Amino acid sequence: MLDKKLIIGVYDDGDNLLHSVEKLRKRGVEILDCFTPYPIHNLDKALGIKRSNLTVGAFLCGFTGFCLGLLLQFYTMTSHLHTFKSWPMIIGGKPQNYMMIPSMVPVTFECTILFTAFGIGILFFIRAKMIHGKIPDILDPRQTDDRMLLVVTPDQLGEVSRSEFDSIITSAGAIEIREHNPEHSNDNQH
Amino acid sequence: MYEAAIRKPLVTGDKSISDVSNDICRPIENKPTKMWWLGFTISFICLTIFVISIGWTVWEGIGTWGVNKTVMWGWDITNFVFWVGIGHAGTLISAILLLFRQKWRMSINRSAEAMTIFAVICAAMFPLFHMGRVWLGYWPLPLPNAYGSLWVNFNSPLLWDVFAISTYFSVSLLFWYLGLIPDIATVRDRATSKMRKFWYGFFSMGWNGSARNWHRYEIVALILAGVSTPLVLSVHTIVSMDFATSVEPGWHTTIFPPYFVAGAIFSGFGMVLTLLVIARSVLNLQDYITIGHLEAMTKVVMLTGSMVGLAYLTEFFIAAYSGVEYEQYAFLNRAFGPYSWAYWTMMSCNLFAPQVFWFKWARTTPWFIFIMSIIVNIGMWFERFVIIVTSLHRDYLTSSWAMYSATIVEVAIFVGTMGLFFTCFFLFSKFLPVINMAEVKSIIKSRE
Incomplete structure (x- = not known):
């Protein structure tokens, strides 16, 4: 995942993340994944994750x-x-x-x-591809603590423009929007 | 967000998500307090006593104990059943209360599960060393051997017990570890020292909190809860069969399985209360383990205490009603024979004392709950003593009647297992989050 270009929405409340996901999915945006410190009820359904076998x-x-x-x-x-x-x-x-x-x-x-x-x-x-000693692919050290991340790749935005995406998630409560570019070691902050 | 109009919040103090991490990681990230060192030192001294007394037993043999030909099970099996019983609350809280969607379990399940694991380790010590030659302790396992087809005896309830306890221990350990992974990852990502980053990183197995993993994780937790529920009920059922399938008067009763399970939950919650009343004040967790949690647990204690009380009375009634004179004598001997002091201690601690929890004051006053939890622990130890020793010391053949009293070595071993238990618990409270942070974050009321 870390080898792709990513757009990351940062939240401090799980409910806001859930609302953003619902809004974006209605507009046809496929979401790569979300990272949360605790299980958010119904987030899996909102993301369209198939029930595991x-x-x-x-x-x-x-x-x-x-x-x-x-x-x-x-x-x-x-x-x-x-x-x-x-x-x-x-x-x-x-x-x-x-x-x-x-x-x-x-x-x-x-x-x-x-x-x-x-x-x-x-x-x-x-x-879950988990094993002892595996180096975790962490985008933000606070994603297991008190921040929730919504992650999309630029080509997943589909018909939604980048500025529209920003305004959708900001209005739903995102506190920060970042970009992750594997070519640069540091993330760009907006 | 979990909000219910008619219920009080499960976590008080208007905690934010980062407050939860800060509060619960504090003991891990800071140097241990003086209270921790004091408790750990006392426990460690007791653990040393355990090592010495067990060493002496192995060196000298079971002759160092007070058991004899008639009373061949004494403090050892009493302590075994006592510790296994204590080990029941953890999985009960995390599995059965998860299936019933009881969200108050979330603040207490981690420490109760840890308690389960340590208690089962303590329990396993007794049958293992009672076998005498502990280096042959693998013999109860169904291993192919050099003696042709000489296998273990699957008709024996003692072997069922080997399977039940080892399954219970390993499944509880898995359940506990799985619950710990997201929290270990939290500690990993907060870590400042390389050492901590490495070890917590190693045990977090690369957890990153992705929604897909949470989805799978919740399914696994639910399935584990589903299989642990019959497991936890089966364990003490099978322990009770060690007694109930024999023809000993006082043991040969069909009420044993449900009666033992109720007793196990009763004693388990007793021990959880003992630990949590201390832990919440020593680790400053009053906002997470609230009076409401203590009250809920005291209600379980009262209910299960009444259930074992009912079982005591039913046993007496059935003995009288059966018309079997051996059975009748066994029960009269319990209540009025040479061990009647143990019987009445058991009755007063288990049947009468918990009735005080009908009063709200008793359910909501921590120091009083602590004293009551000690009384419950004592009562449940005596229950096992009464069942084992009073039934054995006088059975069919009067010429083989005997008395039993424990030697200093047996007492030392029991005190020693207390040391083992509390040493493990203190280490746990220093190195791992004592409260399930991930779950608690999902139920805190206010995030502003």
């Missing part, structure tokens, strides 16, 4: 955990898979076959939860 991933991970949990117990505790080598574990005369399914419930349940949670965690980090 992470829920499907969570289900598949959970289902894998469920199957592996059951398989582990069938493999180690019953004779159905013909996996006993020498010592079947008969403890308290308890059954060694499908009759022990009720006592498989807790471990199967825990495996399902474990796989769902870690599966979704890992999928999230992959989708």
Whole structure:
């Protein structure tokens, strides 16, 4: 992202950012992204972000955990898979076959939860391209603190002229408009 | 912006977004206060006691404890259940209250989750060292081994417990860490020293707060809350099965799972109150952890206290109604036998004392809440002691009846786990934001 020319609207209130996004989208401006220190309710809908498929991933991970949990117990505790080598574990005369399914419930349940949670965690980090030690692409050090940024590239403005864009976001409450140019190390301030 | 006409603001003091960051990052960015050093030193001394007493146990063996052939579970398993119970409030607050959209959770979930993790670490120490040979502590894991098909026994509730506790610990840790990432990024971007920039940068995983990531993040948080909710209920259910699936009079009851879960929430909230009443004044967080938060938690304490009280009475009734003389004796022995002092301590701390929270004054006076939270902690420790020791010391065979009292080593280990818990908590309050800044920023009322 930092290698593109960018126009950045800076806000100090999430509601103002949300209104700007709604106004700009009505005028046909596609917005590259917004950066906020806290989740702003409905901003994803206003930006037109498609609902993530992470829920499907969570289900598949959970289902894998469920199957592996059951398989582990069938493999180690019953004779159905013909996996006993020498010592079947008969403890308290308890059954060694499908009759022990009720006592498989807790471990199967825990495996399902474990796989769902870690599966979704890992999928999230992959989708968000996050990893330990990654250098963040930060446009303003206050974007994780008390400032919200609205970011567009010049060609995303479409039919809206640059001065019109400025007046739309200023009237919606932007406190500052900047440009980011990868060729210059410092951002230009307006 | 979250505003409700009929409710008081969740954060007081007209905080702006930057005030939230400044207030919550202050302990991280400044040198620790004298109060912090005092608390940390005391905790660290207790942690040293833990290391010494555990070292002595490993060196000498379990003979250093007071447990015997009849009462084979004493303070160790009492403390284990006590700490696991305390570990329930964190995930309950962050998961169940998230699903119920209870926004008051946002100021307290971070520290409650941290408490969960530290409490589960303390809990795990007891069964691990009670096994005697701690270096074989990996044996409960289902690992292929050199003995043919000699696997762990999946019919045993003790093994279910291994799975439940380890899943609970790792999922809680993930949930906690995921919640921390945006806040770690805030600390990273405010950092002035290279060291801080590096470490917080490393653990923030490149978080930049983009709207797409927030969208995914919220979905993940919701799914984790969804799976953590049955998980948190399952953990103490399975802990209770350690007892309930045996044929010991006093343990063999079907009421145990719901009764243990209610007890766990009760004791967990007790400990959260103990910590937060102190933390809010030491770290100057009265505007974030308001009297309203304390009041809401005391209501949960009263409700769950009444639930465990009801369970105590139901147990008694069922013992009488069952007509089983062993069961009847077990309960009469609890109330009027040699350990009756423990039983009545439990009853007064858990059933009677929390009823004081019917009065608004009691729910809104921090020093009083603090005393009550200590009483709840004591009561819940005694509940586990009563269940374990009074049931075991007199069962079917009168010739094997015995008494049990803890040795100095057992007491030292328990005090030591307190040290471990509070040392971790003090380090947490120094190096990580104790309040979820990102979430609190979304609910502050005034931004002007």
